[in-house]
Amino acid sequence: MKASTINRQARFLVAPGGLLLTVCVAGALVGDYASLGNLQNIGSQAAILALLALGQMLVMLVRGFDISVGAVAACSSTVAALTMDSLGTSSLALAVLAGLLFGGLNGVLIAYLRVQPIVATLCSMIAAQGLARLISDDGQPVVPVDASSLADLAFQNIAGIPLLLVPALICMLLVGLVLKKFTLGRHLFMVGCDPQAASLVGVDSRRVTLIAYLACGVFAGLAGAVLFCKTGTGLPTEGVSWALQSVAAAVIGGTALQGGTASVWPVFFGVLLIQALETALNIQGVSPFIAEIVMGLIILVAGGLDRLILRLFSSTTPYGES
Amino acid sequence: MKTIFQASGISKHYGTTCALRDANLALKAGQIHALMGENGAGKSTFVKILVGAVRPDGGEIVLAGQPVRFGSVRDALNQGVVPVYQHSTLFNQLTVLENLSAFGLGTARRSWAKRNCLDRQQANEVLRLVGLDVSLDSLVNELSLGERQLLEIARGVGRHCSVLILDEPTAALGAREADRLHETLQVLCAKGTAILYISHKIDDIKRMADAVTILRDGRTVVNAAARDDISAAQIVQHMLGQTFEPQALCVSNRGDVVVEAKDIRLAAGAQPFSLCVHQGEVLGIVGVAGSGALRLGEVLAGAASGHGATLSLSGTTQIINDRQSAMRAGIGYVPSDRHADGLFLGLSALKNASASVLQRFSSWGVLRLREEAGPFDALIAQFNLNPARLDLNASDYSGGNQQKLLFLRNLVLPNLQMLVVLEPTRGVDIGARESIHQALRELACSGIAIVVVSSDLLEVNTLCHELLVVASNRVVGRMTADAQTDAVLSMMAGAC
C-alpha cells in the first residue's frame, strides 16, 4: 500500500485504537470500569463535548477553528434557562438559535470579511461571555422556577444509550451522511483541500465556509441545551476549557489542522477517549490536576502524531523525489 | 476548418495603465493554436478575459458564431471554454472520479453528490482518451506529476468543451509525458476541439502548434501565422520587437576544484556517485521532472540531504550539511520556485537582497542600517533592475526582476565560491533572461563556479561548458556543451 494511503487510514485509527487501549487497561486496573453503568456514564458525560468536537471538526475541515464554542454553549444554556419559565421546552430551540447566531457571526467575519479565524472566534467568544453575563446577573447560574420537565433526563437511557447522548449521535449521523454523500459535503472537502481550486471549479467557497461555521454554532447551541438539560441550570461562565478539549478531540480523531481531512466517527472516539481517560483517572483517585497534565501531554502528542505516522510508514514522499 | 472562437479588438485598462489595447485571436476547430508573448505583453490579462475571470473594456468575443459576454469563470465553463492552469487545481483528498467531475460538482444544483458525478463508464472513457491508466477511486495525492497533469486535462475534456485553454502545460512534464500529452491533444483535435496552447517554449510550439499568435505591448503583432510560415528566430523577434543575437560564450578558464561532493545518493538506496565542481566553470545539469536533476542541484547547494553525501570545500575538512554551513563556505543558492522558497514577498526588496549578509552590516548582533544598501548599487546597474531601486515591496517587481533580487542576494556574499541556480529563468521575460545570463557569464569569467539546473535545453546550451544528464536518480551522461540536443534528450528519456 502506498505511503499516503497508510497515512490516510492511520490517522483515523488513532482515536478508536486509543479508546480501546484505555478501556482495556482501565478495565483491568480499575474494578468495575467496564461495566455498562460506567460506560453509560462516560457516554452521557461525553454528550456535550461530542457536539462541540463535531462542530470543531467541520470548521477545521475548511481550514479554520473556533475557540468560541465553549462560551457559546454556556451562553446558550443561560438563554434556555432564562426562557424556560415562559416558553417551556421551546426554550431549548432558542438555545440552538443563539448558537446559530454566533455561528453566523463567526462565519460572516471569517468567510466574507476575511478576518483570521483566531481573531474572529476570539471576538465572538468574548461577546458570548459578555452576553451571558449580561443576561444572567453578572455570571450567576440561572435556575428556572420549574424545571420538572427536565428532571431525570440526565439519567434516562434509550436502548442502553444515554438519552443525553442522542442529540450528538443524531447530529453525527447527519454530518457523516452529508460529508460522504451530499454535494455540500464534497464542497467542504474541496474548500478545505484547496480554496482557490474550489473557486475555480465554481464552488462558492465563502458560502461553504459560512455553512461550516453556522453548523458549528448550531452544535454549540445544542450543546448548551444539553448542558441545561443535564444540570437543570444555566451556567454562564462554564465552558472555558471546552473549546480546547474540542480541538483536542478533533485532532486526536484525525482531523487535520491544515484542513481538507476529516472523518466523523474517529472524532467521536476521540471524545470518548478523553472522557474515558478522565473517568478512569477519577475513579482511581488520581488528582484532577494530574489528569489535566495528562490531557495536556496527550494534546502535545496528538500534534506530533501526523509526522510520527508519516515517519513510521514511509521513507520518501509519494512522489519518490522527496 | 471553421473559426469557432474569436476575440477581436480586446482592450483593458487598469487605472491609467493599459494592459491590452488591441488584442486579437482566432481559434479554428480541431487546431492547436499557440499564444505567445513576454510577461508584460498582456498575455495573462488576455487569458483571464478569455476564460471569463475579467471583463474587457472594449472589443468583442464571438463563440460559435454568437457574440458572448462571460459574466464569470463559471459562465465561460458552462459555454464550453475550459481552462487548464499551470498550478494544480486538483483536490488531493478527493478521488479521481470526483476530480473528473469537479466542474460538475462545483457548479452543482443537485444536493446528492453522486448525481453530479460523471457516470463511471463515461469517466473511464475520458481517462482512456487522455491515456491515463489509473483507478477511478484512487486519491489524487497518489498520482505522479505527469498523471496529475493529464487528469487536469481529462477533467476539462470530461464536460462539454469546445475550447480548451492550456497554460504552460509541459512546464512540469518530462519528454515522454509531453509526448503523451501531444497525442492526447491530437485526439481532441480530431474530435473538433479548438486548443489554445500558451507557452514560453519555442521548440515545444514548433513541434505541436498549427498556428501561432504573438502578443506584444498589449497588441497582437502576429495573428494566426501558420507554423511553417514563421521561424523560431522570427518568433523571438516579434516577441521582443528587436533582433536577438545569442551571446558568444566566454572561453572556459576552468581552474582548480572548489567543491567536492562524494557519495551522493539522489534517493535512499540509489547508486552513489561523486562529482567535483571547478572554479570558473559553468556546469549544467539536465533531467526530466522527477529524474533527480533538481535534487542534485539542491544537494550541491546544501539545501537537501544526499542520503549520506559529504559535501566539502576543496582543501578543507569543513563538512557542509545544511544551507547555513553552505553559505558560510561561500555556496550561493537560487531555488527553483522563487515565490515558495526564495522571496520574502511582504518585505522590501532591500531586505530580500540583504537577507544572507546580515553579519556584514552588524556588530554584536546590532544592525548598522545605514550600511545596508551600499553593496547593491553596482549590482542594480549590472542586472538592469527595473525599477532601479530597492525600497519597494518585493511583490511590486515583475517576475524577472524578482529573480534578479535573488541573484543580488547571492552575489553580495563576501566569499562566494560557487553559485547553484535552479531554473534561473523560469517565468522570466526575455529581457531579464538576457541580463541574468550575461551576469552568470561574467561571474564565471571572474572565477566563480556555477551550477545551473534547467529544463530549458537552449538555455543550458548557451550557458554551460559541460552537461550532466540525470535520469532515475543517477547521472547517466556527461557531455560537452556542443552536444546535439537529440542525443541529450534521448539520454534523458532512455533510462526512465
Add this chain to the structure above:
Amino acid sequence: MTTFIKQRSAIALGSRIGVIAIPLVVFIVCVLFVPRFLSVDNLQNVLRVGSILLIAACGQAAILIVGGIDFSMGSAVALLSVVTVILAPEHGVALAFACGMCVAVLAGLCNGLLIAYLKLPAFLVTLGMLMVLHGLASLLSGGMPLDAAPSPSFLWLGSGHVAGIPVPIVLAVLAVLSLHFLLRYTVAGRGWFLVGTNFNAAVNAGLPARRSVLLAYVVAGLFCALAGAILTSRVGSGQPNLYPDLAFATIAVCAIGGIPLNGGRGSAVQVVCGALIIAMLNNAVVLLNLTSAWQQLLMAAVIAAAVLLPQLHTVRRRYTHLFKGNAQ
C-alpha cells in the same frame, strides 16, 4: 504600475498614521465622555494596570511576527506565581521571584523547542502546555490561592515606585523600548521578520531559521516572566487561575494594534497602541459603572472594529489591483 505603487504607499502611510491616531481618538472620547478620566491618579492607574498586559503582549508580538502563536501565557504566569509564593518564605523574595521567572522562561523554551525543532504545530503545542502548566500550578498550590507574606519587598514590583513613577510603568516602558530595539536594530529581530514571512526562503538564504523561532519563544518567555512577576507582586498571592485569559488578551492587543496573525509584520508601536486602547476602554467601563459584561461586549466590538477597518482599503484595492482582476 507606478500609480499602483503610489496607491500602496499612500495606504501604508495611512495605516501608520491610523495606528497612532486611533488611541488618540479613544483618549479624546474618554476625556469628553467619561467622568474622572482625566485625573493624574486615574491615568496613572490606567497605565499601571495596562502595563502587565502590555509587557506580555510584547512577547506575543515577537511570536506572531515569527509566524507562531502562544496560548500558554496565562498558565505560565500562574505557575510563576505559585512557585514564587511557595519559595518566598524560605528563600527570600528576590530569589523566589528569580526562580518563578526562570520557570516562565523555561516554559517558553519548552514551547520553542517543541515547535522549532520537533516541528509540532504551535497551536497544539501551546494549547497542550496551557493544560500542563495549569495542572502543575494547581498541583503545587493544592488548587487554592496561596497568599504570600505581606512584605513590602514582595509587593514592590507591583505597587512600588521608582522616582515617583510606579514600577510597572517603568518596566513597561523598558519592555517596549527593548522590543522596538530588537525588532528594528538587531539581527535577531530582522531574522524574525524574514522567517515569519517565508520560512523556506529563510532556510535557503542560509539563516538559522529554527534557532530564530526558538529565540522568539524564549524572548517571549522573558516578557511573560516579567509580566507575571509584576502581577504576582500586585495581587500578593500565587494562584493557578491568576490570569487564565492572558494569552487571548495579548492576541486581542496585537490584533487591535494591527499586527497580522500570520507573521512577517509588526512593531512595538502597534503593541502599545493596542494595549492603550484596551486599557483606556476597560478603565472607562469601570468609571462609568458598567458591569463587567459590558466590558467584554465592548472589547469584542473593538476587536471587530480594529480588524475590519483596514479591510475597507483592501476591499477597494481588490478591484484596482493590477494583477488581480475579478469579474465578481
